Amino acid sequence: MVVEQLKVGFDNFSYVIYCLKKNEAAIVDPSYDSSKVLNFISSKDLILKYIILTHYHSDHTSDTLRIKKLHPSIKIVSSKCDGEKLVFNVDFYVSDYDELKVGDVNLKFILTPGHTKGGICIIVDNEAILTGDTLFIGDCGRTDLPGGSFKQMFKTLQEKIKPLPDNLIVFPGHDYGNKPFDILGNQKRTNKTLLARNLEEFSKIP
Numbered sequence: 125m126v127v128e129q130l131k132v133g134f135d136n137f138s139y140v141i142y143c144l145k146k147n148e149a150a151i152v153d154p155s156y157d158s159s160k161v162l163n164f165i166s167s168k169d170l171i172l173k174y175i176i177l178t179h180y181h182s183d184h185t186s187d188t189l190r191i192k193k194l195h196p197s198i199k200i201v202s203s204k205c206d207g208e209k210l211v212f213n214v215d216f217y218v219s220d221y222d223e224l225k226v227g228d229v230n231l232k233f234i235l236t237p238g239h240t241k242g243g244i245c246i247i248v249d250n251e252a253i254l255t256g257d258t259l260f261i262g263d264c265g266r267t268d269l270p271g272g273s274f275k276q277m278f279k280t281l282q283e284k285i286k287p288l289p290d291n292l293i294v295f296p297g298h299d300y301g302n303k304p305f306d307i308l309g310n311q312k313r314t315n316k317t318l319l320a321r322n323l324e325e326f327s328k329i330p
């Protein structure tokens with residue numbers, strides 16, 4: 125597995141995606157105290173290439189500049205829509221189905237609006253998906269914050285998440301479920317937000 129899940133803050137997850145062959149790494153959603161994340165990176169002698177932000181909320185982005193100061197060559201990556209909401213500059217934006225390499229590890233980005241307008245998920249080597257606040261284990265992200273859309277979230281879950289292969293390991297942005305990660309096939313069978321067949325059913329989920 126080329127994804128390390130690290131608990132930071134209260135229930136947030138930060139992630140390190142890395143390639144041991146080429147010693148390269150990307151951090152996803154650095155927030156609170158990223159010492160744990162940086163320790164992991166130095167313990168494996170990895171070179172930090174990217175900070176990828178699944179969306180603009182501060183509990184997913186607040187340690188970005190601290191890391192950029194420590195590693196000035198690192199590139200900050202987000203969607204255009206959410207990147208424009210950040211209080212710091214993003215180095216480049218990604219669009220739907222763009223790809224990026226971290227060493228030999230392939231990242232594919234999908235735009236998944238609903239929690240925010242520019243939320244993204246990251247598919248790693250067709251083995252895992254980092255879902256930010258789009259999909260949690262057993263639930264989806266809230267849609268009542270600025271930029272959130274209940275209808276858009278339903279569309280994202282139906283059209284972007286459900287068609288993905290069952291074997292992907294879902295790594296969410298928060299530890300809200302009964303386990304820290306799960307395979308997408310299990311989530312399709314058990315997650316109430318993926319089981320809703322239409323917008324009406326989705327709207328009745330408590």
Ligand SMILES: [Fe+2]
Pocket residue numbers: 179181239257
């Ligand atoms: Fe969020």
